[in-house]
Amino acid sequence: MAVPSSVLKVEEIQGRGRGIVASQPLKAGQIILTDSPILLYPVSPISPHSSSFCDHCFKSLQHQSSIVSCPSCRQYRFCNSICLSKAHGFSHSTWVCQALSQLQTNSVLVQQPLERQLQARFLVAAYNLAVTAPSNFQILLSLQGSDDNDDAAQFLHSVISSLFSGSYPRNELFSLQVTSSLLAKDKLNAFGLMHPFSENDENRSVRAYGIYPYASFFNHDCLPNACRFDYVDVNPPYHADGLNNTDFIIRMIHDVPQGREICLSYFPVNENYSSRQKRLLEDYGFACNCDRCNVESNWSDNESVEGDVEEENGEEVMVMDDDDEEEQNENMEPSDNDNNDFPHAYFFLKYMCDRTNCWGTLAPLPPQGDALSNVMECNVCGKLKSDDDNLNIDDKGQDEVAMED
Numbered sequence: 001m002a003v004p005s006s007v008l009k010v011e012e013i014q015g016r017g018r019g020i021v022a023s024q025p026l027k028a029g030q031i032i033l034t035d036s037p038i039l040l041y042p043v044s045p046i047s048p049h050s051s052s053f054c055d056h057c058f059k060s061l062q063h064q065s066s067i068v069s070c071p072s073c074r075q076y077r078f079c080n081s082i083c084l085s086k087a088h089g090f091s092h093s094t095w096v097c098q099a100l101s102q103l104q105t106n107s108v109l110v111q112q113p114l115e116r117q118l119q120a121r122f123l124v125a126a127y128n129l130a131v132t133a134p135s136n137f138q139i140l141l142s143l144q145g146s147d148d149n150d151d152a153a154q155f156l157h158s159v160i161s162s163l164f165s166g167s168y169p170r171n172e173l174f175s176l177q178v179t180s181s182l183l184a185k186d187k188l189n190a191f192g193l194m195h196p197f198s199e200n201d202e203n204r205s206v207r208a209y210g211i212y213p214y215a216s217f218f219n220h221d222c223l224p225n226a227c228r229f230d231y232v233d234v235n236p237p238y239h240a241d242g243l244n245n246t247d248f249i250i251r252m253i254h255d256v257p258q259g260r261e262i263c264l265s266y267f268p269v270n271e272n273y274s275s276r277q278k279r280l281l282e283d284y285g286f287a288c289n290c291d292r293c294n295v296e297s298n299w300s301d302n303e304s305v306e307g308d309v310e311e312e313n314g315e316e317v318m319v320m321d322d323d324d325e326e327e328q329n330e331n332m333e334p335s336d337n338d339n340n341d342f343p344h345a346y347f348f349l350k351y352m353c354d355r356t357n358c359w360g361t362l363a364p365l366p367p368q369g370d371a372l373s374n375v376m377e378c379n380v381c382g383k384l385k386s387d388d389d390n391l392n393i394d395d396k397g398q399d400e401v402a403m404e405d
C-alpha cells in the first residue's frame with residue numbers, strides 16, 4: 001500500500017516488516033503525513049453514559065452546552081445534533097446501536113475484564129466498517145497482525161456471532177479466523193487518543209482507540225525522528241486546512257536525509273530500557289535493537305546518561321544536572337554518527353518536554369517556505385517553547401475550540 005505523501009515511500013525493511021522511508025531530504029518540523037482514522041471506538045464500551053467524551057468526535061463534553069443522547073439507546077452521548085447525525089450514518093448506525101445495547105446486557109461479557117469488553121466493542125466497530133465501507137475494511141485486514149486462534153478470539157467470536165445472528169446484515173463476515181485476525185491487527189496497530197493533558201494527572205489515560213491506515217506503517221524507534229500530533233479538543237497553533245479533530249499529523253523532529261527510515265516512538269520516550277523492552281515484546285512482539293537500546297543494554301540497572309536516575313511516578317526516568325546540560329548543549333549536536341555513546345543525551349535536552357507529568361516530544365512548528373521555525377511544540381501538552389524561553393501559550397488542557405468534523 002502506498003502512503004498519500006510525495007515525500008515518503010513504504011519499503012520492506014529487514015527484520016521489521018514494512019516501514020516508511022524518506023523519498024527526499026526532510027526538514028525539522030515538516031508535516032510528512034496527515035492521516036484520518038478508518039475506525040474509532042471508545043474505551044468505555046459497557047458503560048457509555050459514564051463517558052465524558054462525544055461518541056462521534058471524542059471531544060471532551062465538559063464545556064459543551066448542547067449535548068444530546070442517542071434517542072434510541074439513550075446511552076451514547078454526543079456534542080450536539082450534528083455529531084449525532086454524523087454518527088447515525090457512520091459509527092452509531094441503527095444496528096450498531098442495537099448491538100451495543102445487547103453487549104451491555106450480555107451478562108457473560110459484562111463479567112469479563114475491561115480488555116475483553118473493549119475488544120468486543122472494537123469488533124462491533126470493525127463489523128460496522130465491513131458493512132458500511134468494505135474498502136476500508138480491506139485496508140484494516142491488510143495491516144500487520146497474525147491470526148492465532150487464541151482463547152479471547154474463541155470467546156469473542158461466540159459473543160459476536162450471537163449478536164449478529166439476529167437482524168444484523170451479513171453475519172457470515174465474522175468467522176473465527178477473521179475475528180482472531182482482527183484482534184491481532186487492533187493490538188499491533190491501534191493508536192490511543194488520550195485524555196486532555198493535566199499537570200496533576202500522573203496517569204493520563206486513553207479516551208478512544210483508532211486505526212489510522214497510513215500511520216500504522218511507521219515502525220518504532222526509542223529515539224524517534226518524527227512524532228504525531230493530534231488536536232482533538234484544540235486547534236493546531238498553525239494553519240492546517242481541512243483537518244478533522246481526530247486526524248493525526250506526523251511531523252519531523254529534526255532533519256533527515258533521503259533514504260532514512262522514519263520512525264515514531266510507540267510510547268513516551270522517558271521510559272527506561274527494561275520497561276521499553278518489556279512493552280515492545282509483550283504488546284508489539286519484537287525485541288528493540290535501536291541505537292539507544294544497544295547503548296542502554298550495557299548499562300547496569302541504576303545507570304543513565306550520566307549515571308543519574310530518579311524515581312518519578314513509580315518509573316525510572318533520565319535526569320541530568322545543570323552542569324551536564326550545559327556540557328551536552330555545547331558538545332552534542334544531532335548527528336548520524338551512531339558511534340556516539342549517548343545518542344539520546346542531546347535528544348532528551350532538546351526534544352523532551354520538561355513540564356510536570358508530560359513527557360511529550362517536542363518538534364518545531366512547520367517551516368514557512370524555506371524558513372525553519374525556532375518554536376518547538378509539545379505533542380502531549382501543546383506547550384510552545386522558543387529556543388531561549390518558554391512562550392507559555394497554548395495549553396491543550398484549556399483552549400477548547402471547534403474544529404471541522
Ligand SMILES: C[S@@+](CC[C@H](N)C(=O)[O-])C[C@H]1O[C@@H](n2cnc3c(N)ncnc32)[C@H](O)[C@@H]1O
Binds near residue numbers: 188216219287288
Ligand atoms: C504498527 S506496525 C508497523 C508496520 C509493520 N512493520 C508492517 O509491516 O505493517 C508494528 C509492528 O512492526 C514491527 N516493528 C515496529 N518497529 C520495529 C522495530 N524497531 N524492530 C522490529 N520490528 C518492528 C513489529 O512487528 C510491530 O508489531
